[in-house]
Amino acid sequence: MKPLFAKICVPLCGVAVAAFFAGCASSGVKNPSGVPVTHMNADEQGFVAGTGVESQDLVHVADKMARSILDIPQIANASTAPTVVLQPVDNQTRFPINKDIFLTRIRAQLNSKARGKVMFLARNQMEALEKERNLKREGAVTASANPMVQEFKGADYFLTGSLQGISTRTAAGTSDYILYDFHLIDARTSGIVWEDSAEIKKQGLEDAAYR
């Protein structure tokens, strides 16, 4: 009969050698063969997620607002396309964001889906536009129309909005509620002719290693 100790020793040595090589093979290397680029739709949640404002929220909110604006009589029944100027969104949440991205997407949606129903004015380009007009007035560059005539349009409406949030953190996790509110203001009367909102609430719990 083989001694008991020798019986234990042989499998133990085998396991040790396997552990040694297994340890060496993967040590310190995360995803050794890499992670291929993953194409995601902008409206789906990726594998990197937080409780803040993310692309799927932007898509959801901007699409909802664009559809909603087109339904109002001031735009749907207008004989000529109303002119709209975008005003900065007021971010009142705890998340620093590029807030203009919401208005950019709403504008792009309206321009692509309802061409001609609304005209956006490029007020953020006024400096360049005035410079070009002055060059035309001075005769430094050619003009296809009389540059002395004022053709810069005034706004019929201002489109703006605000992001407001309620955030909670307890031992059970983190919760963030964000109310996205957008409204269209009549530039002549200051009346709010349209307003719509979207709400998104997210909750998460960090790994215990971070608590």
Add this chain to the structure above:
Amino acid sequence: MKTPWQPTLLAMLLIVAGCATPTSQVALTGNVLVDGPNAIANGPPRDRVLWQYRTAAAAMRQGNFGLARQQLDDAIRTLGGIYGNDPGARKARSYFHGEDKKTFIGEPYERSMAYIYRGIIYWMDGERDNARACFRSAEFEDSDAENREYAGDWVLPDYLDGLATAKLGGDGMDAFKRAQSLARGVKLPPYNLKANTLVFLEFGPGPAKFAGGQYGEELHIRTVPSPVTSARIGVDSLRIPVAPTDDVSFQASTRGGRVMDHILGNKAVFKSTTDTIGNVALIGGIATAAASRDQTTQEIGLGIALAGLVSKVVSAATTPAADTRTWDNLPHYLSFACFPLPAGPHVLTVEFLDPSGRALANLTKTINLNITAADRDKVVFVSDSSATPQTL
């Protein structure tokens, strides 16, 4: 018959060697603005945010706000996406890895400071609402202290939240009242909406982490007294005394217990227990084998000793060490002052004062300001380790 000790010993060494994980090391020069970018590019990914924090703070003191902005943005993205399954965090909870195996995002006081710095840069860039968002997040990061008295008790973020709100046309008084209630012994100045020059000050050495307990399983905060305890701003004919509004070391040491401390405590108990079992089994087994002349008894004794050895190895491999990676270039104190200045060039000096109120001459900073418009905020960031002179 000869007992095969050597293969057994070799087997144990192989197991231990196989478990060891080499780490990528970066040669450090001591200059954060050299070491930081190098460590971010070539160091362990789990330390990336730590080096981003350090680099951002160092860059702000050199007036390189572009670099600070870039590092803080990336760090805050990591900070905001830590929910759910994380392999590094899982490893940090396991018996056989230290807590420092997790991706570093810092303790709440460090996360708050990242948001405060980013808020200052947002304000500098004219984005008051994003600055306010950062100050709100700074307060939020501090909101789960074990002792509720110390939850969300930063003064400056609340004060600046209200100031930004007021400057944006809202009512900032709630935030002001909250800040005043938290300011221990400091009367905060009421908001002056005509104040277009905002000076953020920081001074003194910040807190550091160290490990305590039998196995380094307890996370402690070391604070040192600051040689600078206040400051004085001089601009044109104004002389403005500035007291600290926030004590970063106080924030670091008042969080209380963490969930992770409980896990590390369990690891320490496991390590201690397996070590004791190992000792008992080794001594008992060897004594039994040595005392007996019966071969079966000797083999049983050696088997028990082997089990004891395995238990000792498991104990040795158990790592309850707390994560002591520290954002080591934080200040001790934060403060703030704001006042109106007419458009045009101005020379601003900041003197840092010792506890007796004497200016420490080697720390005095000079900033050449150009106020372009009375209605646009000029944000000045000055540390006692800032480069001087600076032109803004």
